[in-house]
Amino acid sequence: MTQRSPEAQQYHALYRTALWKQLRLAQLAREPLCHMCSETGVVTAANTVDHKKAHKGDLALFYDPENLASLCPSCHSRHKQRIERGGKVVRFGVDGYPV
Numbered sequence: 001m002t003q004r005s006p007e008a009q010q011y012h013a014l015y016r017t018a019l020w021k022q023l024r025l026a027q028l029a030r031e032p033l034c035h036m037c038s039e040t041g042v043v044t045a046a047n048t049v050d051h052k053k054a055h056k057g058d059l060a061l062f063y064d065p066e067n068l069a070s071l072c073p074s075c076h077s078r079h080k081q082r083i084e085r086g087g088k089v090v091r092f093g094v095d096g097y098p099v
C-alpha cells in the first residue's frame with residue numbers, strides 16, 4: 001500500500017472544499033481556453049485549473065484567483081510531469097522553437 005505524506009493528504013483535502021470548487025468554476029468561466037496553448041497560438045478548451053505558483057499548502061496562494069491558470073488536460077499533465085521530474089518548463093511556439 002502506498003502512503004501519501006501528511007502534506008499531500010492535506011493538499012488533497014483542499015481540492016474538495018466548496019470554496020475551491022467555486023473558484024475553479026469561476027476561473028474556467030473567466031478563462032475558458034487553455035492558457036499554455038493560447039501562448040503558442042493554439043485554441044484549446046480548458047477543463048483544469050492549475051496554480052501558477054506552487055501553493056505547497058499555503059492557503060493564501062491556493063485561494064488566490066490571480067494565481068490560477070486554465071489548462072487543457074494534456075498541458076496540465078505535461079506541466080505536472082516536468083515539474084515532478086524537476087525539469088524546466090519549456091514551451092514551443094508555432095514555429096517549433098522554445099518560447
Ligand SMILES: [Zn+2]
Pocket residue numbers: 034035036037038044071072073074075076
Ligand atoms: Zn493546452
